[in-house]
Amino acid sequence: MKKEKGQFFKDVYEVVKLVPYGRVTSYGAIARYLGASGSARMVGWALNGAGKYPSVPAHRVVNSKGILSGRAHFGSSDEMKNQLEAEGVKVKGDKITNFAECFWDPGTELL
DNA sequence: CTTTTGACGGGGG
DNA sequence: TCCCCCGCCAAAA
Numbered sequence: 321m322k323k324e325k326g327q328f329f330k331d332v333y334e335v336v337k338l339v340p341y342g343r344v345t346s347y348g349a350i351a352r353y354l355g356a357s358g359s360a361r362m363v364g365w366a367l368n369g370a371g372k373y374p375s376v377p378a379h380r381v382v383n384s385k386g387i388l389s390g391r392a393h394f395g396s397s398d399e400m401k402n403q404l405e406a407e408g409v410k411v412k413g414d415k416i417t418n419f420a421e422c423f424w425d426p427g428t429e430l431l
Numbered sequence: 432c433t434t435t436t437g438a439c440g441g442g443g444g
Numbered sequence: 445t446c447c448c449c450c451g452c453c454a455a456a457a
Contacts, residue, residue, distance in 0.1 A: 328454065347439050351452090359452045360439035366454085367438055383439060390438030436456080444448080 328354070332366035333373055335426050339380045342408040343424035344416060346384045353426040368393065379403040386419030 324330065335350050347363040356362055363381075367390065370376040379400040383389040391400040391414060401411045410417040 326455085348441095351439080356453080358440075359454085361437055361452065362439090362454060364438040365436085369455090370438095378438080381438080384441090388438090393438055434457085437454100440451090442448105442450085444446105 328362055329366040329369055332363050333376045336376050336381055339377060339424055343422050344380045344382055345424045346382060348384050349425045386416040388414045
């Protein structure tokens with residue numbers, strides 16, 4: 321059992337993979353769940369490496385405003401939006417219109 | 432080793 | 445309501 325230096329990254333991936341189909345979560349919610357509340361940036365930075373992990377539905381992670389802030393990191397600008405809409409998430413431009421309906425907080429609902 | 436970055440969040444103007 | 449600034453902390457250069 322060895323401690324890997326990217327432990328934070330790993331934790332983020334695990335939580336993101338727990339996001340149910342048709343649901344989304346925010347960077348801050350994940351950060352808070354990991355005990356890194358306030359360090360939401362770390363979650364975003366961690367997801368920067370999530371592209372190497374196809375099991376990590378990074379497209380289900382948006383900022384607190386329900387905006388697809390990370391869409392630019394996907395293959396295409398519409399990739400993230402496309403996948404969210406495919407799961408029943410209503411996306412208008414770069415924002416989730418039914419954000420409150422599909423929002424999933426790991427520290428609240430997963431608990 | 433130091434410095435910059437980075438897909439955020441919240442507060443203030 | 446929109447725009448700007450600060451704080452958070454780990455990873456990469």
